[in-house]
Amino acid sequence: MIGVANKSSINKSINKSIINKSIINKSSINKSSTKKNNNRSFNATNICLIKKPSMLRNNNRFPLFEYEGGSGFKTVKFTLKQNEEIRADGGAMNYMSSAIKIKTESGSIFNGVSRMFSGESFFYNIFYNNTSIPRDVTFSGINPGNIGCFYIPANKSFNIVSNSYICSTTNLDVNTNFRSGGIILGYGLAFVNITAKTSSGLIWGSSFGDVIEKIIQPGDSIKIDNGVLLGFEANIEIKTNSVGGLKSTLFSGEGLVSQITNKGIKPMRIFLESRSKIAYIKYIQSITVPRK
Numbered sequence: 415m416i417g418v419a420n421k422s423s424i425n426k427s428i429n430k431s432i433i434n435k436s437i438i439n440k441s442s443i444n445k446s447s448t449k450k451n452n453n454r455s456f457n458a459t460n461i462c463l464i465k466k467p468s469m470l471r472n473n474n475r476f477p478l479f480e481y482e483g484g485s486g487f488k489t490v491k492f493t494l495k496q497n498e499e500i501r502a503d504g505g506a507m508n509y510m511s512s513a514i515k516i517k518t519e520s521g522s523i524f525n526g527v528s529r530m531f532s533g534e535s536f537f538y539n540i541f542y543n544n545t546s547i548p549r550d551v552t553f554s555g556i557n558p559g560n561i562g563c564f565y566i567p568a569n570k571s572f573n574i575v576s577n578s579y580i581c582s583t584t585n586l587d588v589n590t591n592f593r594s595g596g597i598i599l600g601y602g603l604a605f606v607n608i609t610a611k612t613s614s615g616l617i618w619g620s621s622f623g624d625v626i627e628k629i630i631q632p633g634d635s636i637k638i639d640n641g642v643l644l645g646f647e648a649n650i651e652i653k654t655n656s657v658g659g660l661k662s663t664l665f666s667g668e669g670l671v672s673q674i675t676n677k678g679i680k681p682m683r684i685f686l687e688s689r690s691k692i693a694y695i696k697y698i699q700s701i702t703v704p705r706k
Contacts, residue, residue: 458565458567460567460683461567461570461572461683462564462565462627462683463564463565463683464564464565467481467563476583477492477493477494477498477500477583478492478493478495479492479563480493481561483554486558486559488559488561489508489552489554489561490552490554490561490563490581490618491550491551491552492550492552492553493548493549494541494543494548494549494551495543496543496544496545496547496548497542497543499540499542499543500541500542500551501538501539501540501582501583502538502539502541502580503579504537506555506580507539507541507551508552509551509552510541510549510550510552513545513547513549514549515542515544516539516540516541516542518537518538519537519539519540553580553581553618554620555580555619555620557577557620557621557622559622559623559624559688559689560620560623561580561618561620561621561625562619562621562685563617564616564618564685565614565616566608566615566616566617567610567614568611568614569611570647570648571591571607571648572607572608572645572647573591573605573607573608573646573647573648574606574608574619574645575605575644575645576604578606578619579606579617579619580618580619580620581617581618582615582616582618583616585610585615586608586617587608587610587611588606588607588608589607590604590605591604591606591607591648609648621644621687622641622687622688622689623688623689624687625685626687627683627685628684628685628686629682629683630674630675630676630681630682631676631681632676632677632678632681632682634676635673635674636673636684637673638671638672638673638686639672639690639693640690640692641687641690641691641692641694642689643684644687646683646684646685647683650682650684652672652673652674653672654673
């Protein structure tokens with residue numbers, strides 16, 4: 415009986431050792447896999463929304479950033495390493511380290527004037543760090559809402575509505591894309607046009623409310639209320655359309671809307687705001703402007 419008991423104890427000890435080794439090996443594999451995934455460089459072939467800064471945490475091509483201020487009143491804070499820089503619209507800076515340097519430029523006169531048509535400043539600022547210690551600089555937009563970070567691959571252009579552009583990586587070209595339909599729908603004469611001519615980059619834009627990413631499948635279309643459209647790829651065609659029949663168009667309160675149709679063979683991404691800036695402005699006017 416003693417021999418049987420000892421044999422049983424030995425078997426239990428061996429099984430326990432095997433289980434422990436298995437757990438250790440599995441844990442090591444998981445840690446190795448996680449480390450490998452964390453070190454994986456972000457790379458995309460299409461314009462997309464960077465939903466979390468951690469998606470770019472291990473990517474040395476872009477400056478580190480994070481959001482402050484809480485949902486609804488976000489600011490974007492950059493930690494610039496030595497010789498890193500960020501481009502921002504005039505007046506977008508909230509606060510920064512006293513060691514951060516700034517230079518103000520306009521580019522060509524044509525580009526400066528065209529930016530004014532899209533609601534941006536004639537001049538723009540480059541914030542840079544020439545010290546060996548990482549330094550912070552923080553920006554915000556004028557909209558009460560959140561901030562979206564958009565990835566622009568090389569050879570792609572992205573349009574964002576007027577007054578939403580905050581800042582971008584300095585390798586991107588910022589000018590204007592004129593669209594006549596924007597006046598009818600309340601977006602203005604032009605959109606801010608951001609182009610990645612040689613290499614991929616990032617642009618940060620403010621939304622009225624939250625940023626919503628919508629994917630339109632080939633052959634599908636979407637109708638968008640005025641003031642809700644935030645950003646889209648520059649070659650996307652936007653048409654002015656009625657919300658429905660004549661009665662609905664005249665009496666539903668919706669009127670004319672934007673319509674985007676995916677005529678290609680690949681899914682299409684557009685970006686919306688969760689609230690209509692135009693509808694809100696009309697509401698404020700209705701309760702503040704004295705009626706005659």
